[in-house]
Amino acid sequence: MVRFMPDESWSPPIVLIAVDLVILTLRSSALHVLLVERGIAPYQGDQALPGGFLNNAAEDILAAAHRELREEADLDAGHLHLEQLGTYGAPERDPRGRIISVAYLAIAPSLPEPTAGTDAASASWRPVDDILSGHTKLAFDHHQILADGVERARTKLEHSALGTAFCDETFTIADLQQVYEAVWGVQLDPRNFYRKVQAVPGFIVPAGDERRTTKGRPARLFRPGPRTVLHPPLVRPDQQPMNLGVQ
Amino acid sequence: MVRFMPDESWSPPIVLIAVDLVILTLRSSALHVLLVERGIAPYQGDQALPGGFLNNAAEDILAAAHRELREEADLDAGHLHLEQLGTYGAPERDPRGRIISVAYLAIAPSLPEPTAGTDAASASWRPVDDILSGHTKLAFDHHQILADGVERARTKLEHSALGTAFCDETFTIADLQQVYEAVWGVQLDPRNFYRKVQAVPGFIVPAGDERRTTKGRPARLFRPGPRTVLHPPLVRPDQQPMNLGVQ
DNA sequence: CGAATAGTGTCTATAAGACATTATACT
DNA sequence: AGTATAATGTCTTATAGACACTATTCG
Numbered sequence: 001m002v003r004f005m006p007d008e009s010w011s012p013p014i015v016l017i018a019v020d021l022v023i024l025t026l027r028s029s030a031l032h033v034l035l036v037e038r039g040i041a042p043y044q045g046d047q048a049l050p051g052g053f054l055n056n057a058a059e060d061i062l063a064a065a066h067r068e069l070r071e072e073a074d075l076d077a078g079h080l081h082l083e084q085l086g087t088y089g090a091p092e093r094d095p096r097g098r099i100i101s102v103a104y105l106a107i108a109p110s111l112p113e114p115t116a117g118t119d120a121a122s123a124s125w126r127p128v129d130d131i132l133s134g135h136t137k138l139a140f141d142h143h144q145i146l147a148d149g150v151e152r153a154r155t156k157l158e159h160s161a162l163g164t165a166f167c168d169e170t171f172t173i174a175d176l177q178q179v180y181e182a183v184w185g186v187q188l189d190p191r192n193f194y195r196k197v198q199a200v201p202g203f204i205v206p207a208g209d210e211r212r213t214t215k216g217r218p219a220r221l222f223r224p225g226p227r228t229v230l231h232p233p234l235v236r237p238d239q240q241p242m243n244l245g246v247q
Numbered sequence: 248m249v250r251f252m253p254d255e256s257w258s259p260p261i262v263l264i265a266v267d268l269v270i271l272t273l274r275s276s277a278l279h280v281l282l283v284e285r286g287i288a289p290y291q292g293d294q295a296l297p298g299g300f301l302n303n304a305a306e307d308i309l310a311a312a313h314r315e316l317r318e319e320a321d322l323d324a325g326h327l328h329l330e331q332l333g334t335y336g337a338p339e340r341d342p343r344g345r346i347i348s349v350a351y352l353a354i355a356p357s358l359p360e361p362t363a364g365t366d367a368a369s370a371s372w373r374p375v376d377d378i379l380s381g382h383t384k385l386a387f388d389h390h391q392i393l394a395d396g397v398e399r400a401r402t403k404l405e406h407s408a409l410g411t412a413f414c415d416e417t418f419t420i421a422d423l424q425q426v427y428e429a430v431w432g433v434q435l436d437p438r439n440f441y442r443k444v445q446a447v448p449g450f451i452v453p454a455g456d457e458r459r460t461t462k463g464r465p466a467r468l469f470r471p472g473p474r475t476v477l478h479p480p481l482v483r484p485d486q487q488p489m490n491l492g493v494q
Numbered sequence: 495c496g497a498a499t500a501g502t503g504t505c506t507a508t509a510a511g512a513c514a515t516t517a518t519a520c521t
Numbered sequence: 522a523g524t525a526t527a528a529t530g531t532c533t534t535a536t537a538g539a540c541a542c543t544a545t546t547c548g
Contacts, residue, residue: 012263013304017336017347057260057345061336087334087349089264089308098304100264100347102334174527192511194528199509216526217518232509421500439538441501463499464545482537 020051022149043139081165107165164224172219202227267298269396290386328412419466449474
């Protein structure tokens with residue numbers, strides 16, 4: 001039921017809305033992204049981000065993202081961090097016509113291989129480094145979307161409590177450090193990390209005096225605190241001066 | 248020419264794509280946004296962000312944003328900073344039907360009142376504070392879009408050279424300081440600001456040894472430097488701890 | 495000269511990074 | 522005891538903010 005028309009002779013362009021998901025997680029200390037193999041043309045057989053079309057004109061976009069999260073990734077959408085990443089709408093990005101995609105960034109704690117027998121049967125976790133370095137080509141403009149998603153995650157680690165979204169419900173400070181090291185791709189000093197993380201009020205709170213069994217001294221467990229914005233931020237060390245223009 | 252269909256019985260929802268612009272500038276040391284008065288329903292007579300529909304299925308979204316910038320704001324789109332802010336697509340955001348809007352953030356140097364006799368005749372610069380404090384209601388979800396745009400500008404001032412986009416081609420350090428004070432809504436120490444700005448390599452470069460005439464000592468003029476990412480960042484002072492949860 | 499604005503210097507509290515030390519578990 | 526990991530402490534250097542001072546124009 002669309003009616004409007006500033007100019008009656010003008011007819012609205014037909015555009016389809018899609019949703020694409022950059023689902024990041026940590027597996028064996030490396031950043032991974034969930035990819036699916038495309039079953040139909042175009043780009044049949046290629047790897048692509050999970051996603052799909054808006055179901056109907058009444059479906060909310062964020063709701064569509066959650067739905068795809070369930071359908072394609074078989075992930076419980078309930079307590080997953082999900083945020084809008086950007087909209088990708090270059091006219092030629094999809095050979096089937098004008099398809100504008102709203103991309104979302106999702107962060108998940110460590111998870112097993114996607115279960116077969118669901119829509120996600122063709123899905124698999126892939127190391128982000130392999131994709132971004134060009135070893136695997138992605139369909140459409142998904143390489144760009146993934147790069148933007150990873151960059152967003154990197155900067156959000158500095159200023160928000162996003163890091164805890166990679167962890168389980170309770171976690172040690174060493175667990176959290178692994179998240180930062182994997183996403184940032186750097187090594188951090190455990191002592192200084194410990195101190196800085198604790199210095200941010202409300203970032204993480206002790207989860208009772210419980211502890212975990214390993215080889216050495218047990219570690220205290222924490223859970224995410226009430227603050228989502230970090231003060232002070234955890235600054236990423238030595239962001240290499242990348243794009244200096246002409247000198 | 249849209250053909251695809253994983254399921255032939257399914258028909259794509261009809262969705263219209265719009266573009267909305269948050270155009271910020273500095274006028275008499277206060278942050279202003281460009282608003283237009285709506286001439287037709289819905290929200291006829293209300294203030295709204297400039298914007299419009301995608302012209303045709305072949306038009307790039309960013310190109311549409313530039314076109315609206317010209318048509319509705321009568322601004323030379325050439326050398327204006329323009330970046331995607333987000334996509335707003337709640338099903339009920341527009342009573343005419345399902346209209347998904349891609350919002351862009353534009354930063355302009357100080358400009359005179361919009362010229363009459365153009366599409367922008369109904370346009371005017373309004374102080375951002377007046378709008379955000381609720382004194383003026385905006386059409387649709389434009390209040391939210393504006394709030395997001397201002398927040399984006401605030402954080403981008405810290406980490407990017409966006410501040411220079413508010414200034415003319417050459418500017419003094421005091422000019423730049425006014426930008427930061429207006430956008431952040433704080434007072435800054437001129438001496439420390441001077442030192443910190445100069446400490447960021449490639450942020451601003453001297454524009455010859457030219458100077459400007461005022462009452463006191465002439466000020467050196469600068470122009471934007473080659474760097475767009477600031478190292479180190481200009482940290483915003485005392486970001487009030489806003490959302491601390493329960494203690 | 496005095497007023498006004500631009501630019502520089504200095505001091506101090508705080509934070510960041512390197513690294514030593516102590517604590518608590520397991521075998 | 523020996524080893525492994527967790528947690529805390531110390532030192533040095535860099536940075537942020539407060540503020541005094543010098544410099545250059547105009548009337």
